[in-house]
Amino acid sequence: MERPQPPGPIERPRLRRTAAAFTSLMALAATSLVAGPAVAGAARGPCALPRTAAHHSLGLDTWNASYPRPDRTLDAIMIFLSFPDSRPKYRPAELAADHFPATSRFYEHASYGKFKLRAHPRRDWLRMPHPSTAYGIRRDWAPTRRTAYLRDALAVADPHVDFSRYDIVYLVADPDAPGVDSDATKVVNFEHPLRADGTDIKRVVTVFERHPPDRNVLAHETGHVFDLADLYHRPMDGKGDWDTYVGDWDVMGSQFGLSPDLFGWHKWKLGWLDRRQVRCVPPTRTSLLTLEPIAAPRSVGGSTGTRLAVVRTGKDSVLAIEARAATGNDINTCTEGVLIYRVRGSTASGGGPVEVVDTHPGSEACWDRSVYPQLANAPLGVGETFTVPGERTRVQVEDRTATGAWTVKITPGV
Structure with missing residues (x-):
């Protein structure tokens, strides 16, 4: 697969009702949306477990319409965010190459060519209004600070990005900014979707990875965009082994796994x-x-x-x-x-x-x-x-x- 060609550095700005849009940002679910409406066309038969209200349920008799189904080509925008307290060491193109086309190839192989993930990395940095240290970025992020980060990120991106063109949003932070913690990379779901350019933005992927990043990290996070569950075990005290459930056998268990292809059940x-x-x-x-x-x-x-x-x-x-x-x-x-x-x-x-x-x-x-x-x-x-x-x-x-x-x-x- 050829490397996706990014759009031009500036897209046509549009008038937006930003105040109302950002009000909906204030209500965030850290890990989950509601179970969501069912969509026909999912797996049937006596072995197809029913989908439940569990977060990322692996029941597959119906599809959760709150998530895009990867059975066609989907377009993803990569937005690169810098901060006043750090000058980026790398160009956006270098950070984009950390993840693409590798992530697209992963999904093309996993889907037997039935799904294509087309990335559109922006070519420039967009400056956040506050220092990186002001947002308290970390794995278990304080909701108010996470909300502030997302509010500011979407505000600076709004004049430059037509969100109606994209199915997935990746927010990529300058990895060398002093307040950036690579362990904070995750998908954040909005309890109330943000409305932008006539499109509901229901979730974003916040990327804080080092350069070079953990392998397959974006394949793992993108799996959550498609309603796949975390398969690792997180020890209560943060110590101990995280990989006792599935080991190397699926990227949703470990992005470092030797056998990262998705389980047949996932497929x-x-x-x-x-x-x-x-x-x-x-x-x-x-x-x-x-x-x-x-x-x-x-x-x-x-x-x-x-x-x-x-x-x-x-x-x-x-x-x-x-x-x-x-x-x-x-x-x-x-x-x-x-x-x-x-x-x-x-x-x-x-x-x-x-x-x-x-x-x-x-x-x-x-x-x-x-x-x-x-x-x-x-x-x-x-x-x-x-x-x-x-x-x-x-x-x-x-x-x-x-x-x-x-x-x-x-x-x-x-």
């Missing part, structure tokens, strides 16, 4: 897998199927092959089974094989809505590269069998085909 939710590529395993008999790697760019011979197997385990839970291989976004994976994970539709973002099943407990792999070596070797290899504790579902990997797919036997309720 089903986002509309990148259709019903023909998802096998709902009957609860009363053994199923033998062939799973193509979730990160492989296309099905063998261009056919629509099975990418995800699902075993319903309860009203709000399933076991998901997929193949992971060193290809596409997973090219640097630690281990290949058949991955098993639990999904819970009513568990909120950050609470463990997905948990990878460790099929090799007591062992680890890639300790020098993995974010959580205990789960780095979670997939089953050829000839291995595992019965999931508590679920009584047995998964046996019988073979790997010449084309790289895995032959898998799944027996629920053994």
Whole structure:
């Protein structure tokens, strides 16, 4: 994918009702919008968990219309913000190159070409009215200071940006300003959308990353724009391991993961897998199927092959089974094989809505590269069998085909 061409340095300014617009900014939800209206066209079938009111619910029987669905080309504006107490060391083009086209390529690979993220970085810095230290920027940001930052950022951008042209807004701060904390990068949702240029701005991505940034950081944050949950575990005291739920296996768990491609469940939710590529395993008999790697760019011979197997385990839970291989976004994976994970539709973002099943407990792999070596070797290899504790579902990997797919036997309720 070619690097997106930015728009000109100045766009036509427009008269705006800024006072009324910024009043709506004062009511912010730090992490969540309401559950939102449903939209038809989402996943159906006996294994499609219902979407709940949980923040970023992984239920996928309906789509939350409060979020854009990445099943078409979406345009994103990158706005670069400087401060009176710091002179930027880098040009906006250099900071834009930290994230694009890499983030666009990530999503193009993950979606099998069904979604394109088109970035439009501005070429100039826009000066904020107050020093960076005045905003108290940090991970757990005081709401009043965060509101002040967003109010000022959108005010300085307003005369230069036609927000009606864009689906996503990235606010990129000068990473070397003294008050900027890279740990504060996140998506902020507006409880009451800001109306600008005839468009509702429901959320913005606030970027405070160092140069160069953490890899895949914007792929992770952009996932929240599409209603994907945080899959990491945040220790209560800030100490301990953050990656106990899913380890390396999905960028929504860790932006540093060796296998960052999105889970098949996520791809089903986002509309990148259709019903023909998802096998709902009957609860009363053994199923033998062939799973193509979730990160492989296309099905063998261009056919629509099975990418995800699902075993319903309860009203709000399933076991998901997929193949992971060193290809596409997973090219640097630690281990290949058949991955098993639990999904819970009513568990909120950050609470463990997905948990990878460790099929090799007591062992680890890639300790020098993995974010959580205990789960780095979670997939089953050829000839291995595992019965999931508590679920009584047995998964046996019988073979790997010449084309790289895995032959898998799944027996629920053994």
